[in-house]
Amino acid sequence: MDSFTYNGLPTRVIFGVGTLAQLPEEVDRLGLRRVLILSTAQQSDQAAELGRLLGPRTGGVHAEAAMHTPVEVTELAVGRVVADGIDGLVSVGGGSSIGLGKAISLRTDLPHVTVPTTYAGSEMTPILGETSGGIKTTRRDARILPAVALYDVALTLTLPPGFSATSGMNAIAHAVEALYARDRNPIVSIMAEQCIAALVRALPGVVADPDDLAARFDALYGAWLGGTCLGSVGMALHHKLCHVLGGTFDLPHAETHTVLLPHAVAYNAVAAPGMAGKLAAILGGGGEAAEALQSFARRLGAPTALRDIGMPESGIDPAADLAVQSPYWNPRPVERDAVRTLLARAWAGEPPITP
Ligand code: NAD
Numbered sequence: 001m002d003s004f005t006y007n008g009l010p011t012r013v014i015f016g017v018g019t020l021a022q023l024p025e026e027v028d029r030l031g032l033r034r035v036l037i038l039s040t041a042q043q044s045d046q047a048a049e050l051g052r053l054l055g056p057r058t059g060g061v062h063a064e065a066a067m068h069t070p071v072e073v074t075e076l077a078v079g080r081v082v083a084d085g086i087d088g089l090v091s092v093g094g095g096s097s098i099g100l101g102k103a104i105s106l107r108t109d110l111p112h113v114t115v116p117t118t119y120a121g122s123e124m125t126p127i128l129g130e131t132s133g134g135i136k137t138t139r140r141d142a143r144i145l146p147a148v149a150l151y152d153v154a155l156t157l158t159l160p161p162g163f164s165a166t167s168g169m170n171a172i173a174h175a176v177e178a179l180y181a182r183d184r185n186p187i188v189s190i191m192a193e194q195c196i197a198a199l200v201r202a203l204p205g206v207v208a209d210p211d212d213l214a215a216r217f218d219a220l221y222g223a224w225l226g227g228t229c230l231g232s233v234g235m236a237l238h239h240k241l242c243h244v245l246g247g248t249f250d251l252p253h254a255e256t257h258t259v260l261l262p263h264a265v266a267y268n269a270v271a272a273p274g275m276a277g278k279l280a281a282i283l284g285g286g287g288e289a290a291e292a293l294q295s296f297a298r299r300l301g302a303p304t305a306l307r308d309i310g311m312p313e314s315g316i317d318p319a320a321d322l323a324v325q326s327p328y329w330n331p332r333p334v335e336r337d338a339v340r341t342l343l344a345r346a347w348a349g350e351p352p353i354t355p
């Protein structure tokens with residue numbers, strides 16, 4: 001008998017295999033004549049391919065996107081957008097490319113078409129995290145939301161198995177926090193459960209055989225749901241910790257989510273038994289949700305210790321300080337000592353416990 005508020009996201013979603021062929025049509029539908037294609041340097045060939053597909057609608061390729069959306073990178077790109085008379089943005093890649101597209105679109109009001117190729121889910125959110133001077137700040141604004149998310153499962157086949165595992169855990173993290181969000185609602189909770197179920201089903205298959213199109217389909221479907229969850233309801237302690245560690249120590253985003261999630265689940269399980277019960281049921285095995293999640297990550301060959309992904313031990317205290325300075329709402333109060341314990345255990349790769 002809980003009352004709720006639900007806001008649907010207006011982003012147009014196209015999902016399937018071979019859907020990239022529809023990109024020119026989507027760009028035309030928005031009336032765009034000169035789009036800038038955004039990617040990381042690693043995906044510059046793919047961006048150039050999109051440029052060929054778009055033909056005369058292409059105003060250039062800008063393959064400069066970087067993780068955690070540094071503002072200097074955005075400012076250079078905005079300069080190019082203005083100088084080259086660009087009237088729209090097409091980002092191809094994961095959260096880094098899409099983040100650059102969002103940052104430019106927020107500053108210029110240009111429409112943004114995304115072609116996501118990871119499971120991070122940024123394409124479905126009105127959220128932008130930007131890094132300046134070693135601090136990552138996150139804001140939510142309807143103008144950040146991309147106009148179109150064009151998912152082509154075929155583009156995910158090249159995502160390496162290790163990164164597929166951690167990126168999939170990133171999507172699961174969005175769903176987990178949606179299950180206990182202060183503004184959770186029935187529709188988003190259904191999507192969250194479906195997201196976790198799809199990824200728990202798909203990721204072992206993706207890791208075992210990265211060319212398994214059916215598993216890839218299921219994983220990207222789960223990722224879309226996870227992104228929708230993140231875009232629809234608030235984030236809590238887990239995302240806060242990932243933003244602190246990503247911004248301050250430049251830790252890799254998906255891996256950080258993977259390592260921290262079981263610890264955040266253990267922290268919050270006492271205050272969010274509904275989330276813990278649902279998660280444990282999906283993961284199976286009859287154990288506690290947090291441990292089952294860490295075992296699942298291990299089974300995928302994913303990292304389980306912050307020290308293995310570049311976090312210095314000396315960073316634990318400053319990170320605990322930052323996490324409690326301006327905490328996101330969380331189902332359980334965010335206490336410095338408990339957060340420090342959580343971070344210390346995650347750093348060492350210990351089993352998750354309720355601190
Ligand atoms: P990423 O975009 O940095 O991608 C990681 C690497 O994989 C890059 O080199 C990329 O070019 C490459 N790659 C991507 N897709 C590939 C493919 N199909 N085949 C081969 N290589 C591929 O990683 P990410 O985890 O997707 O994004 C992380 C960033 O996104 C962080 O900055 C994070 O904060 C942000 N993010 C934002 C939101 C949001 O809602 N604002 C949500 C999730 C992530």
